[in-house]
Every structure is written in C-alpha cells, then in structure tokens.
Amino acid sequence: MNFKYVSYLWDEAKAKSLGNNQVDLLIYRSNLLGADLRLTNYGGGNTSCKTTEKHPLTNEPTEVMWVKGSGGDLGTLKKSGLAALYMDRLLDLKKIYRGLQYEDEMVELFNHCIYDLNSKAPSIDTPLHAFLPFKHIDHLHPDAVIAIAASKDGKAINQELFEGKLGWVDWQRPGFDLGLKLADCLAQNPDIKGIILGQHGLFTWGDEAYSSYLNTLEVIEKASEYLASNEGKRRPVFGGVKIQALEKEQRLTQASKLAPILRGLCSSYQQMVGHFTDDERVLQFVNSNDLDKLAPLGTSCPDHFLRTKIRPLVLELAPDEDITDYKKIKEKLIPAFEEYRKGYTAYYEQCKHPNSPKIRDTNPVVILWKGVGMFTFAKDKQTARVASEFYINAINVMRGAEAISEYISLALQEAFNIEYWLLEEAKLQRMPKEKPLSRKVALITGSAGGIGKAIAKKFVQEGACVVLCDNDADRLKGAEEEFEKTYGKDSFSSNVVDVTDNQSIAKLYQTACLAFGGVDIIVNSAGISISRTIEETKESEWDLMYDILVKGQFLISQQGVEILRKQGLGGDIVNIVSKNALVSGPNNAGYGSAKAAQLHLSRLLAAELGKDKIRVNSVNPDAVIADSKIWAGAWAEGRAKAYGVTVEELPKFYASRTLLNEIILPEDIANGVFACVGGLLNKSTGNVINVDGGLAAAFVR
Known part of the structure; x- marks a missing residue:
C-alpha cells in the first residue's frame, strides 16, 4: 500500500497468526493506529468490535461489543484495557433514555451491560460504537x-x-445522545464509509478488522493530501514569518535558563514538572504573524484542551532576552502570570454551573516563547510531555484549517462543559494517591552504579523524576537501559558529567532543566577512595580525592542552588559522606580528611541556605561493597591490608564490628537519603544520618 501521510503498518503474517479471534485483531489494529500520532494522540480515540459469545448463564449465543475502556491508550492497549458489554442491553438503554438533560445518568447504567466481569470501566464513547451496526469501528x-x-x-x-461518502455531525459533547445522532446520520446516508464529528474527530468502520483499518487510513490520507495541496495557496502558512528563531544551541541555552523561573511561577498552586520542545512545527507557529490571532482562540478537539487548557500563555520576552538576573526576569513575568490566572478565573466564573466542581489550578499548562519554543508543565513528566504533543496536534489543526478556510475554536461554554464535566471530575477523583516524591526532580551524581543508582531507583519508585549522571559513559549507558526498561523513558534523563569541571556541570543542569523544568533534590554521591599510609599517599592522589569529593560537592551544590533559587520552591541537598568523616582509621589520611571536609561543608551550607528553604543533610554510610567501583579496585585491598584480613573476608569483618552485626547494602543508604527528602523531615536541616550498622565511634553526639 502506498501512503504518504500515514503509516501503513499492517503485517499480514502477524494478522494471520491471530486466526479469526476478532478481539485479538481489534487489539492488533488498535496498537497500529495508536503507534502513529498523526492518526490519534496518546490516550485519545477508541476502537471496537462486535462478536458472538456464549451467554454465561444460558450458553445461548449473544452479541458482545468489545471497546476500549475509560482512560486507556490505543498504542499500548491490551485485553485488560477493553470493556465488554452485552449489545442487547446497550440497545435496551434507548428505551429508558430521558433526553440530553439526563445524559450523565446513562454512564452509570453501562455497568448493568457488562459481559466480561474483568472489564475496564466503559468510557463515555461506548454508545457511539454501540449504535452503529458495523462489526469493527475506529x-x-x-x-x-x-x-x-x-x-x-x-x-x-x-x-x-x-x-458525500463521509457524513457530518455538528459538535456535541460525547455521550448517549451523540451516539443516537451518529445512528441517525447513517440512517439518512446509508452508503457513507465514515462520519466527521464537527471540531472533534472521525468515525470509520468495516466488516473486518483489516477493512476498518484500511478505510481509516484512506480517509485520513485523503484529508492530509488535500491540506498539503492547499497549504500556502490562500496565504502564507500562519500568515508568514514574523520573527526568526534563534540558532539551536542558543534556543536550548535560553530555554534551560528560563525553565526554572517558569516552573516556579507555574507551581504557585501545586508543584509542577516541565517539558521543553523546539519542534519545527512549534517554531513555525510561535514565530508567525498569526500567533497573536490564533493562540487566544484556543484549541478545538476536547482531547486537546483537556490536556493543555483552552489557551496557552504567550511570553512577551525577546528570544535573546538576558536571563542572567533571574529576579529581574521573574518580576517582568509575574504580571503575565497574574493576568493569565485572572483570565482563567473569569472563564470559570462566566461558565460555571451550580453543581460545577471547584475551580482547579489557574496556572497555564502551555507556555510559548517566540523564537525559542514551547514549555509545558504538569504533575509529572509524562503528562507534561503528552500535553506538549497534544498542543502540537492543535497547532497542526490550526495550520490545516487556515490553509483551506478559517480556523474556529470550540465555544468557551462548550469547552468548560467538557473541562468541568462531573464525569471528568469523578475520573480525577479516582486517580491513585500521589507518592511522596511525586512532582519532584532529583539529580544524583555517581548514579550509574552502587549507592548512587540505588538512590535513583528508590526515588523513581517513590514518584520522582531523576537525572542520572556519572563520569563513566559505558556504565551510565547500562543504567539508562535498565531505567528505561524498568521505569519508562519519562522517569529519567541522563548526562555524562565531570563533577570537577564547571562547564560539564552546567551542561548537566541544562539537561535537567530542559527535561524536567528544574531540580528539587541534589544528591552528591560521586566518590573515589584511595587507601594508603601517609608515606605512600601521592600528592596527585590527595588532590584527586579532594577534587572529586570536596570540590565536586561544592561545584554541584553551587550551580544547583542557583536553580533552586530561581524556582523559589525550596529544595534538598543530601551529601553522601562516610563514617570516616568522624572516625580516625588507619591508612586513611587523604580519604578521611576529604570526607570530613564534605561533612563540614554540608553544615556550612545548611546554615547559609536555610533562608531559601533549602535543607542540607548528610548520610554517613560505611563499608557498602555491593555494586561499587570503589571496592572493585585497590581500595578493598588497602582496607583488607589495614585490618589484617583478606578481601573476601571484608564484608563479614565490617558487619562483625557493628552494633547490629549487619552488612550494609546500597539500598540501605537509599532509604537513609529518602528519609531526608520524603516529607517527614521537612523541618530538619544540618543533620547527619548514620547508616553503618551502628558504630559507636561514628556517633555525632
């Protein structure tokens, strides 16, 4: 098949391997459709098929509809994401439907139609599929x-x-009545192969999974070809270029400097995580003459504005604005944010109903910067990234509509009725409770292995986004692969870093700000250990330990504090020190004194940064051997020599000298760090937590 504007992904061999199992073919078709963002956005759209099954009580054949359930995503859909319902019961609902005013009560009745008791909750679009007679619907x-x-x-x-081969139904909020209107449209136009929903989307169908898939692609391909052939004919795209974009590197530099300021302003109600893109489609829009005309109109498709809010905030900053003085820039931006919040509040007050849910966060989700790109802010990285994708969808819609006619957005009241729909509110209320580190971004040095990686894993498990960094590129790549496989691509970002080099550190923080909008938790875990007597210690070894442990902690903290202050949200610095900062052991002058310097630097920063609500605490491990590069080298041999045991005997030796007689693992240190940042110690700073199995000589007091 030759398609230029959509991806034809159907594999006949794969389809044949599924036999005549229509549900498996539905899932296969859905995954293919969801894999192409030109066809539908993440979490958007739904697909269905109708099959004949045995009634569980009578064993008689009965028609069942399988349809994507509420909140699922086509690209990742599995059988567990489907709702299966008796068709006869769904059709019987027509007999008791009381009209548009009582639309919402029908959703509760879908539960009385469920065939498969393991079904996902049926979505509001269920009747739109049920009232069309086709076996497969997209x-x-x-x-x-x-x-x-x-x-x-x-x-x-x-x-x-x-x-005339595609029907048309004017805009109406999805629900039972819209399903009836689709059926009426088909009844009046029995030869159509699909229906366009005004300002919303597309319905297409077929008697088989493949014919439905092909029909869908053909319709979208034809529409795409029509837009492409007309683009630029009426007038230049988006009215032509008004402002030139900065060069790529300059865009990224500017965006990374501004992101923490924006994140702080967007977090006035609840803390947000950010995402930045300078996608070509975004730049074409933000640099155009039509930006000021189209951006205030807002989006059209309900799926778009539910993720992005109805309108973006357009910054009145020059692309090359000097961001050096963040306080000055923040003062310049505050009025724009206040105006946006007032505008959103006015929209709520104008459109609300007596039973509407309370007003939600009034801050923008989408922020556009001419010449630079687009920021999005949401509760986590995935939601912020998806909001960005949805607004790019909206940009595509505006560009296409302006190419062939004139773009029209959804009426504000209709938009409000979707955004504050009681059914949407109920869906939000069913969301699971957020984890302790949700909405937080943590940067952990030395996180390609050992203690650092254990901390990063713990933080992701507790809801945070993490920035992995290490000076070992190969080891870091292995950590990246592990995190993507285990936690997903939105859980982390990464960069090779030399903690002794300011330029390398600046690049690391740029990565954090572009990926997540900033940083909240900084963990200095990068380390090195050299164990020698004083006469054996080389000056170069002494300098290396002080550079990595002390200077590295200082430089990472110094640049991190600037970002924390830009955000104005407080934050945490946790330093992985050692019991050697307090205990005088043999053959350890360089390492022990460097660790002592780390510990006192932590105290000094705690005293200095308290006014900024930045807490600085230390965790003192001892003898963490598992997954450690330090212990894989000469350090283990040196310590074994110092204590008169073999390297193999070291774990047991270290455990035996503790009060608890315990071997200390990287996960134990991660738990200690989490204790500092997990919310229970928000009023504690300057502390030292010992995670060493109990060494009386290392007690702070």
Whole structure:
C-alpha cells in the first residue's frame, strides 16, 4: 500500500497468526493506529468490535461489543484495557433514555451491560460504537480531519472532498445522545464509509478488522493530501514569518535558563514538572504573524484542551532576552502570570454551573516563547510531555484549517462543559494517591552504579523524576537501559558529567532543566577512595580525592542552588559522606580528611541556605561493597591490608564490628537519603544520618 501521510503498518503474517479471534485483531489494529500520532494522540480515540459469545448463564449465543475502556491508550492497549458489554442491553438503554438533560445518568447504567466481569470501566464513547451496526469501528482524532472539522467551511469541504461518502455531525459533547445522532446520520446516508464529528474527530468502520483499518487510513490520507495541496495557496502558512528563531544551541541555552523561573511561577498552586520542545512545527507557529490571532482562540478537539487548557500563555520576552538576573526576569513575568490566572478565573466564573466542581489550578499548562519554543508543565513528566504533543496536534489543526478556510475554536461554554464535566471530575477523583516524591526532580551524581543508582531507583519508585549522571559513559549507558526498561523513558534523563569541571556541570543542569523544568533534590554521591599510609599517599592522589569529593560537592551544590533559587520552591541537598568523616582509621589520611571536609561543608551550607528553604543533610554510610567501583579496585585491598584480613573476608569483618552485626547494602543508604527528602523531615536541616550498622565511634553526639 502506498501512503504518504500515514503509516501503513499492517503485517499480514502477524494478522494471520491471530486466526479469526476478532478481539485479538481489534487489539492488533488498535496498537497500529495508536503507534502513529498523526492518526490519534496518546490516550485519545477508541476502537471496537462486535462478536458472538456464549451467554454465561444460558450458553445461548449473544452479541458482545468489545471497546476500549475509560482512560486507556490505543498504542499500548491490551485485553485488560477493553470493556465488554452485552449489545442487547446497550440497545435496551434507548428505551429508558430521558433526553440530553439526563445524559450523565446513562454512564452509570453501562455497568448493568457488562459481559466480561474483568472489564475496564466503559468510557463515555461506548454508545457511539454501540449504535452503529458495523462489526469493527475506529474513532480517532487525526489532525488532518480535525483541521477540516474545525474550519469555518468544514461541512462543505467534507461534502466536496469526500463526494458525500463521509457524513457530518455538528459538535456535541460525547455521550448517549451523540451516539443516537451518529445512528441517525447513517440512517439518512446509508452508503457513507465514515462520519466527521464537527471540531472533534472521525468515525470509520468495516466488516473486518483489516477493512476498518484500511478505510481509516484512506480517509485520513485523503484529508492530509488535500491540506498539503492547499497549504500556502490562500496565504502564507500562519500568515508568514514574523520573527526568526534563534540558532539551536542558543534556543536550548535560553530555554534551560528560563525553565526554572517558569516552573516556579507555574507551581504557585501545586508543584509542577516541565517539558521543553523546539519542534519545527512549534517554531513555525510561535514565530508567525498569526500567533497573536490564533493562540487566544484556543484549541478545538476536547482531547486537546483537556490536556493543555483552552489557551496557552504567550511570553512577551525577546528570544535573546538576558536571563542572567533571574529576579529581574521573574518580576517582568509575574504580571503575565497574574493576568493569565485572572483570565482563567473569569472563564470559570462566566461558565460555571451550580453543581460545577471547584475551580482547579489557574496556572497555564502551555507556555510559548517566540523564537525559542514551547514549555509545558504538569504533575509529572509524562503528562507534561503528552500535553506538549497534544498542543502540537492543535497547532497542526490550526495550520490545516487556515490553509483551506478559517480556523474556529470550540465555544468557551462548550469547552468548560467538557473541562468541568462531573464525569471528568469523578475520573480525577479516582486517580491513585500521589507518592511522596511525586512532582519532584532529583539529580544524583555517581548514579550509574552502587549507592548512587540505588538512590535513583528508590526515588523513581517513590514518584520522582531523576537525572542520572556519572563520569563513566559505558556504565551510565547500562543504567539508562535498565531505567528505561524498568521505569519508562519519562522517569529519567541522563548526562555524562565531570563533577570537577564547571562547564560539564552546567551542561548537566541544562539537561535537567530542559527535561524536567528544574531540580528539587541534589544528591552528591560521586566518590573515589584511595587507601594508603601517609608515606605512600601521592600528592596527585590527595588532590584527586579532594577534587572529586570536596570540590565536586561544592561545584554541584553551587550551580544547583542557583536553580533552586530561581524556582523559589525550596529544595534538598543530601551529601553522601562516610563514617570516616568522624572516625580516625588507619591508612586513611587523604580519604578521611576529604570526607570530613564534605561533612563540614554540608553544615556550612545548611546554615547559609536555610533562608531559601533549602535543607542540607548528610548520610554517613560505611563499608557498602555491593555494586561499587570503589571496592572493585585497590581500595578493598588497602582496607583488607589495614585490618589484617583478606578481601573476601571484608564484608563479614565490617558487619562483625557493628552494633547490629549487619552488612550494609546500597539500598540501605537509599532509604537513609529518602528519609531526608520524603516529607517527614521537612523541618530538619544540618543533620547527619548514620547508616553503618551502628558504630559507636561514628556517633555525632
């Protein structure tokens, strides 16, 4: 198949391997459709099939509809994400439907139609699939089709382009009544192969999984081709270029400097995590003459604005604005944020109903910077990234609509009715409780292995996004692969770093700010150990330990504090020190004194940074041998020699000298660090937590 604007992914051999199992074919088709963001966005759209199954009580054949359940994603859909419902019961709901005013009560009744008791909760779009008679149905949000659906002349364009083969239903909030309208449209136009929903999306169908898939692609391909052939004919794209974008590196530098300031301003209600993109489509929009006309209109498709809010905030900053004085920049931006919050509040007050949920966070989700790109802020990285993707979808829609006609957005009242829909509110209330480190970003040095990696794992498990960094590129790559496989790509970012080099550190923090908008927790875990008598210790070895342990902790903290202050959200610095900072052991002058310097530097910073609500605490481990590069080298031999035991005997030796007689693992140190940042010690700073099995000589007091 030759498609230019959509991806034809159907593998006949794969499809044949599924036999005649229509549910498996539904899942296969759904995954293919969800893999192409030009067809539908993450979490958007739904698909269905109708099969004949045995009634569990009578063994009689009964028709069942399998449809994507509430909150799922087509690209990752599995059987557990489907809702399976009796068709006869769904059709019986028509008999008791009381009209548009009582729309919401029908959703509760879907539960009385469930066939598979392991079903996902049925979505609001269930009747839209049930009331169309086709065996396989696709409902997607393709940018090209929505561009037609959201244009002033969309209905006429649809009629001409598809020669009457696609029906049209004007905008209406999804639900039972819209399902009835789709059925009416088909009844009046029995030869159509799909229906465009005004300002919303597309319904297509087929008698088989493949014919439905092919029909869907063909419709979207034709719409895409039409837009492409008309682009630039009426007028230049988005009215032409108004401002030139900065060069790539300059864009990233500017964005990374501003991101923490924006993150702080966006977090006035609740803390947010950020995402930045300078995608070509974004730059084309933000640099255009039409930006000021189109951005205030807002988005059209409900799936778009539910993720992005109805409108973005457009910054009135020059692309090359000097961001050096962050206080000055913040003062310049505060009025724009206050105006946005007032505008959102006015929108709520104007459109609210007596039973509407309380107003939500009034801060922007999408922030546009001319010449630079787009920031998005949400509760976690995935949500912020997806919001960015959705707004790019909205940009595509506006570009296409303006190419063929004139873009029209959804009426504010209709947008509000979706955003503050009681059913949407109920979905939000069902969300699981956030974890202790949700909405937090943690940067951990030396996190490619050992203690650092254990801390990073603990933090991700507790809800944080982490920035992995290490001076060992190969080891860091292994950690990246492990984290992506175990926790997903949105859980982390990474960069090779030399903690003794300011430029390397600046690059590391740039990575953190572009990936997540800033940083909240800084853990200095990078380390080195050399065990020698004083006469054997080389000056170069002494300098190396002080550079990595003391200077490295200082430089990482120094640049990190600047970002924490830009955000104005407080934060944590936790330093992995050692019992050797307090205990005088043999053959340890260089390492022990460097650790003592680390510990006192922690105290000094705690005293200095308290006014900024930045807590500085230390964790003192001892003899953490597992997964440690330090213990893989000469350090283990040196310590074994100092204590008169073999290297193999070291773990047992260290455990035997503790009060608890315990071997200390990297996970134990991670738990100690989490204790400092997990919320229970928010009023503690300047502390030392010993995680050493109990060594009386290392007691602080």
